[in-house]
Amino acid sequence: MIKLFSLKQQKKDEEGTARAGGSQKKATAAQLRITKDLNELNLPKTCSTEFPDQDDLLNFKLIICPDEGFYRGGRFVFSFKVGPNYPHEPPKVKCETAVYHPNIDLEGNVCLNILREDWKPVLTVNSIVYGLQYLFLEPNPEDPLNKEAADELQSNRRLFEQHVQRAMRGGYVGSSYFERCLK
Amino acid sequence: MSSGEVQTAEYLQRRWLNIRKLLERSGPFCHPDFEPSAEILDFTMNSCKILIVGAGGLGCELLKDLALMGFKKIHIIDMDTIELSNLNRQFLFRKNDIGLSKAKCAVEFVNKRVPGCEATAHHCAIQDMDDGFYRQFHIVVCGLDSIVARRWLNGMLASLLQYNDDGSLDQSSVIPLVDGGTEGFKGNARVILPGMSACIECTLDLYPPQITFPLCTIANTPRLPEHCIEYVKVLQWSKENPWGNTIPLDGDDPHHVAWVLEKAQERAMKHGISGVTYRLTQGVLKNIIPAVASTNAVIAAACATEVFKLASSCCVNMNNYMVLNIADGVYTYTFSAERRADCVACSNSTKVMALESDATLQTIYTKLCEDQLFMMKSPGITTIINGRNKTLYMSSIKSIEERTRDNLKKKITDLGLYNGAEILVADVTTPNTITIKLNVIENLDVDMPS
Numbered sequence: 001m002i003k004l005f006s007l008k009q010q011k012k013d014e015e016g017t018a019r020a021g022g023s024q025k026k027a028t029a030a031q032l033r034i035t036k037d038l039n040e041l042n043l044p045k046t047c048s049t050e051f052p053d054q055d056d057l058l059n060f061k062l063i064i065c066p067d068e069g070f071y072r073g074g075r076f077v078f079s080f081k082v083g084p085n086y087p088h089e090p091p092k093v094k095c096e097t098a099v100y101h102p103n104i105d106l107e108g109n110v111c112l113n114i115l116r117e118d119w120k121p122v123l124t125v126n127s128i129v130y131g132l133q134y135l136f137l138e139p140n141p142e143d144p145l146n147k148e149a150a151d152e153l154q155s156n157r158r159l160f161e162q163h164v165q166r167a168m169r170g171g172y173v174g175s176s177y178f179e180r181c182l183k
Numbered sequence: 184m185s186s187g188e189v190q191t192a193e194y195l196q197r198r199w200l201n202i203r204k205l206l207e208r209s210g211p212f213c214h215p216d217f218e219p220s221a222e223i224l225d226f227t228m229n230s231c232k233i234l235i236v237g238a239g240g241l242g243c244e245l246l247k248d249l250a251l252m253g254f255k256k257i258h259i260i261d262m263d264t265i266e267l268s269n270l271n272r273q274f275l276f277r278k279n280d281i282g283l284s285k286a287k288c289a290v291e292f293v294n295k296r297v298p299g300c301e302a303t304a305h306h307c308a309i310q311d312m313d314d315g316f317y318r319q320f321h322i323v324v325c326g327l328d329s330i331v332a333r334r335w336l337n338g339m340l341a342s343l344l345q346y347n348d349d350g351s352l353d354q355s356s357v358i359p360l361v362d363g364g365t366e367g368f369k370g371n372a373r374v375i376l377p378g379m380s381a382c383i384e385c386t387l388d389l390y391p392p393q394i395t396f397p398l399c400t401i402a403n404t405p406r407l408p409e410h411c412i413e414y415v416k417v418l419q420w421s422k423e424n425p426w427g428n429t430i431p432l433d434g435d436d437p438h439h440v441a442w443v444l445e446k447a448q449e450r451a452m453k454h455g456i457s458g459v460t461y462r463l464t465q466g467v468l469k470n471i472i473p474a475v476a477s478t479n480a481v482i483a484a485a486c487a488t489e490v491f492k493l494a495s496s497c498c499v500n501m502n503n504y505m506v507l508n509i510a511d512g513v514y515t516y517t518f519s520a521e522r523r524a525d526c527v528a529c530s531n532s533t534k535v536m537a538l539e540s541d542a543t544l545q546t547i548y549t550k551l552c553e554d555q556l557f558m559m560k561s562p563g564i565t566t567i568i569n570g571r572n573k574t575l576y577m578s579s580i581k582s583i584e585e586r587t588r589d590n591l592k593k594k595i596t597d598l599g600l601y602n603g604a605e606i607l608v609a610d611v612t613t614p615n616t617i618t619i620k621l622n623v624i625e626n627l628d629v630d631m632p633s
Contacts, residue, residue: 054577
């Protein structure tokens, strides 16, 4: 233990006002951490990022163009919003491209465990990128968000594949319309 | 005793008799270096400046405790106003105070009630105050309900630390942080000496994650009433936008809560779930955990005691993290949380880089890669100019690299950097983003205006 007050008993009051203002603002812990995450971002060749404002590292887009699986040839855009409580809380991720997928609903909500209940501060933006890429390679009908698509994937794989293709080319699957998202 | 009454010397003798026994005598439980003296009471009463952060459940208790211990120079900061539901435990407020500033009402009450107390209120967010404000305090004690606010405050106090040239901490720049927190029947109190003992950021993983349900459960297989409310909150609101596209769900707006309740009940009915009530809806929307007055009292008392120990050095502080659980009997345990050598907030990672005034960003980049002190692989460089983040150069992100490449050729002064400015550098070779202070040496060959 240190005796704090023998050290600074005297000088406190003079200092308080004299040095107020004028100094450079400090970066927040969330800002420091996201800078580190992004500087070490190691994207698979199917992914790229877009920053609308290069000075704002907290809001950006991730573009995934799968080169195999059901979604080969498509181009899917995800928006990332990193909040002030990062990495205690995960970034908010939404899919901006309409996609016929068991784990992504038509509003763009994504069912990926590490985006919600299994998020941990040791995970990084890179972990999420790999998680999202995996969703396109291995759609998981066990955890459906688009139940129709999930049921179809389980009962009739061929039909599911056709519907995914139709959605990516642009058109209706059931009553939902999908914009074309082929590269 | 009314404040107008003449306070005789005899009264003053009596009023602080018990505290003086602690401060003017030695004893077996004292800190080994403690030197009893009459000056300590004078210091705690007349010089020691304390900031209480939060004027809610813990804040009211803290203000009352500290004022009664004799501290006079107390500041309290809170951005909130008083609500009806606060009154059962935030005992400095009355029904007439609803809608008024918590900090102001608390201060008014205590200054009137405790003779000699000169508490000051700040009705604003902690982020509205700058480093000059925080630097004036000897001790900061907080009773907050938000992790973001704790982290911000912790970062602020860590940023006030100063280091000697040999890298050792200048102890006079340390402002101790005493942090209390409660949740229902559980609570914790801890003492943080920024730069010396574990800080909020060192132990961030001790905070339990917010309860979240898997999205697919909410969407397809709800089993609990909470699932139904979460469904409306997470999925249905943004789909239907009942108040228009731009209005986000507000848990404090009774119309919003009523709408969520109605939709959640419809969903519960469909899935044969019971128990969706107004109270639960409000609870889920706002993450409410019922506050217990006695938990607040115990935690605030522990915090106030630690503040007194810090201010007087009469006794060794707790080391350094106390947990309390009074849900089932009374359980408490104190352990020593350890620092993280690579903590983003409190590890001394500020380095200094000497540059000539005509240096370019390329000069900095090359130094980062080649200088013995750094030896980095692919540094990403950012800074803060006029309170805004600015990315100077980052090679790992293609689009950013293209847009910041031209910065490399620019002089540092043209980029808004100056002597004493700090840049933030991230690289694989360091566990965290590090801060580098620029030491710009005037170039002697060039005639520079001073």
